[in-house]
Amino acid sequence: MQFTDQIGTQHIFEATPKRIVSLVPSQTELLCDLGLEDAIVGITKFCVHPIHFKPTKAIVGGTKNVRIDKIKALQPDIIICNKEENTQEIVAELSQVCPVWVTDIHTIADNLQMIHDFGQLFNKRTEAQKWIDKINFIYYDFQQFIKEKPIKKVAYFIWANPHMVAGNDTFINELLQLNHFENIYKEKEGRYPEIELKKIRLEGDPDYVFLSSEPFPFKDEHAFEIGRFTHHAKTVFVDGEMFSWYGSRLLKAFDYFKLLHSKI
Structure with missing residues (x-):
């Protein structure tokens, strides 16, 4: 075989x-x-x-x-x-x-x-x-759910000190796009680029800052630190498994995404 x-x-x-x-x-x-x-x-x-x-x-x-x-x-x-x-x-x-x-x-x-x-x-x-x-x-059901949702800008953090985000050509970015979240770092070089917090408004001024539950365990103090450099962005702790785990986990992710949209 x-x-x-x-x-x-x-x-x-x-x-x-x-x-x-x-x-x-x-x-x-x-x-x-x-x-x-x-x-x-x-x-x-x-x-x-x-x-x-x-x-x-x-x-x-x-x-x-x-x-x-x-x-x-x-x-x-x-x-x-x-x-x-x-x-x-x-x-x-x-x-x-x-x-x-x-x-x-x-x-x-x-x-x-x-x-x-x-x-x-x-x-x-x-x-x-x-x-x-x-x-x-x-997947088809979710596409019907999301099609009328407005596009919002987001920064998806995966690590702190140094601060790293999800970039382009990642499964995370694919699911952000599906959710009508425009990744402000999708044009930055590297799949998981390191970024400077003080430049976050200049580089995209996101509507939301997502702090993933993995691989880094973000806490309230990290949200506060990052929030100091944003303008109007809402900081949201998100389930990293739902955004980054491929395989059968994707089936559960769509219901999670619906719940996330109802809360933000």
Whole structure:
């Protein structure tokens, strides 16, 4: 069986992979939702969904700092990585252990392709198609909901000290656009550029400042600090999983977005 992942690497398997190590939290959740819970033998410390995985699955490190020895000991048939979450060095080193499948998600279409690929790869075609159909249905419903909403300017913060934001060519930016939020940093160089707070009004003067729940744990003091440099922007704490987790999590994200629009 020959398959090609989302960075163009071809993989040949003699049989359907039965032992999976997942190094991407959102993809761990997706694999479980596709009915592959028993096949998952290793996860990262950031794989928090489903909640019962952490005490029952082997923890092999983080997304950027993995324990190669632990992964080898698990004797995986396949390791699931992501171009953004995991480094090229990690992928190259792990490729000496077993095939490493790398996803690359920038758009909703990329996300649906990933689900389709996993359905083919793990012989879960029916389950994958069900998820694709459910996401497409609620995606269409949300497009009807949002079409009359005015476009508002937003700055989406992912880190503090240094202050970093979501830029262009990111899944976050894709979902901001879907929500009629114009990312004021979409033209700035880099996918997650570092910015100066004192220039925020000059660079776009946003209507909203979104402080993501991950990867940085923003608190009220951060909101106050950033707020000092904005003009009229409303600061909103947002669920980072809903804006950045691809896979099956997207199904829950649309309801979250509706609730967010009702509150801001």
